[in-house]
Amino acid sequence: MNLTLKVWRQSGPSDKGRMVTYHVEDVSPDMSFLEMLDVLNERLILEGDDPVAFDHDCREGICGMCGMVINGVAHGEQRATTTCQLHMRHFEDGATITIEPWRAAPFPVVKDLVVDRSAFDRIIQAGGFVSVPAGSAPDAHSIPVRKEDADAAFDAATCIGCGACVAACPNGSASLFTAAKITHLSLLPQGQPERLSRAKAMVDQMDAEGFGGCTNTGECTAVCPKGIPLDAIAQMNSDYLKANSK
Amino acid sequence: MTATIERGSATAPVNSPKKAPARKRPGGFLGSSNGKKVVMAVTGAVMVLFLVAHMLGNLKIFFGRDSFNEYAHALRTLLEPIAPYRTLLTILEIVLVVSVVMHMWAAISLSRRASHARPVKYVAKKSQANGYATHIMRFGGVTILLFLIWHLLDLTFGVVNPEGVNSAPADRMISGFDASRWWVTLIYVVAVVMVGLHLRHGVWSAFQTLGWANRNRYRALRVTAAALSLVLVVGFLAPPLAITFGVIK
Structure with missing residues (x-):
């Protein structure tokens, strides 16, 4: 799959930020959305560019760290799915994907797609x-x-x-x-x-x-x-x- | 010897730990977002109850001019001679003005809060909840306010009515919606449909705000809200349309 990404780049909390376009080639439909970004970042690092910062941790859909607004929908259009569990097979080859951070005043952008x-x-x-008093776990039926x-x-x-x-x-x-x-x-x-x-x-x-x-x-x-x-x-x-x- | 590549810090800059922001806001229940929502729900409920009574009163025009005029007169002489002329109507007017003002105050305050909460807009944003009526609440509210001003100037104060202020209510109504003034009827149609859309979201939303909604009641609440909106739209549009198309003369 070949994709065009429009990604929000913001170097720090005080930067104004802007959308930057990247082309990503040879994306496997079996990749998760974050793995697709990993591919982009590996290339950016090799080119001496700054990788796109994004939050992630477990990549199993249970920790709540990842999250970005994909094509105008938080976590993408796949229902009840975190960004890490969203797979590229849900996108069409040649698609343009817009990626933005959570946007809210109480969630200031730390960098790129990472918010506080x-x-x-x-x-x-x-x-x-x-x-x-918590103590040890009580019996379930107590x-x-x-x-x-x-x-x-x-x-x-x-x-x-x-x-x-x-x-x-x-x-x-x-x-x-x-x-x-x-x-x-x-x-x-x-x-x-x-x-x-x-x-x-x-x-x-x-x-x-x-x-x-x-x-x-x-x-x-x-x-x-x-x-x-x-x-x-x-x-x-x-x-x-x-x-x-x- | 290992080469080091200068690539900046590996981790993103961390914001200096900050205390909970000391945001200036009026304290107490009415200063909270939830409190303002309750104000919207309660004042909205007062207005909906008024609309139901108003609609039923309007339908009196189908029983003839005299019937409508008698109803208008009765509203003013209710409780007489125990209370003076227009007592009940004046109380109702005060309650309604207070409701409208408080509903607007809460709406404006919540809108401002919402726009402060998202200073940077999305480049792309796609709605995931199906709700045309939901997303035009603020626009609808402003439209209804403008219509309300016109409506009062037209049929209450008679300023923009061909019959003037010193005329029988039924005459003002029938002349006001004369076929030659078709554009007035059009204004009413647009405004009443807007009221209907406003209530379709507003009615069930009020139950949610007051904490009376739950997953077992959502369906019933939405159906009730839609049905009530439909009844009000039909009930309010029947007299003007009947007059414009010559059914009532």
Whole structure:
């Protein structure tokens, strides 16, 4: 496969950045998207050029490090797939592919396609935890949890914090991420004591970071590699409302 | 001897660790994005309930001019003689003005927040959620506001109505939508369809914002929102179209 890439190049946080066109030849359809970029980077290094910086770690779709906006869609058009699990067979030979970083003020570009997602860490620090002695893992049946609650909590807990929801949201909102973290804990018995204070602290931190508000467009859940459902946001809204009406 | 190639640092420059940004914003519930959404949901609900009543009242024109005029008069004399003339109507007007202003305040505030959250736009952006109605909410809101101003000047204050202000409500309505003023009817058609699209997203969105939605209810909520929008569009367009095409004289 021969491809034309239009890649966002930005040498550092203060650089203005621009799109640069590259041609990549002899791409195997079995390569992952990141492997295709590796091929490009190897060539750039050999030519003495600066390789395209992008985040990645496990390349198994579970760590949440990778992520780029491919042809206008976070993680590309393949549903429920991280960039590392996206394969070149989904693209046509001779295609032009646009690659951009997540674009949001709270996610400043570090370099090229790498953005600083510390804002998510601070949202977690604000309340994404349970204050109970952890100790060793308890027996699975020591605290009974309804099957429905366990399933819904697990759906939310699959969030890998990649930031695709923010990237896709027309408002640059982090509602799906924050809601997933809130819902994950608020559906389980261990999360009950801090349920309302958690929702309040995390939503307020989300606002303080400069993320936009949710307008229920559903763009986030459509691109989420883990398919976090939109009703997590309803759960967050409900908890936040209760926290504020006390 | 090993040759060293100067290629710059191997890792990307790391931003200096920063504290949580101290963003200036009004504190409290109404200062939060979620709080503003609740304002939008509640004021929106007030306006939707008003629209349903307004639409039902309009349909009185199909029972004749007198029926419509009596209904308009009754709105003003409700609660009389316990309360003075126009008490209930004035209260309703105040509630509506407050709702419209707060709905707009929250919308403008959230739009500004959204544009600050994405200072650099995408070169390519493709929507993945199917929702034409969803993506024209802000544009639709502005259109509806402009229409509201025209509508009040036309049928409430009579400034741009051929019958003027000192006329019977039914006369203003029937003269206003006369076939010779077909463009007025056209404005109404465009505006009412815009209201319908606004509510198609707005109604279910309000439930989501208030935390009353969940995966088992989404389908029902969307169907309800679409049905309510359709009923309102048909109900509001029936009188003007009937007048313009000479069904009501």
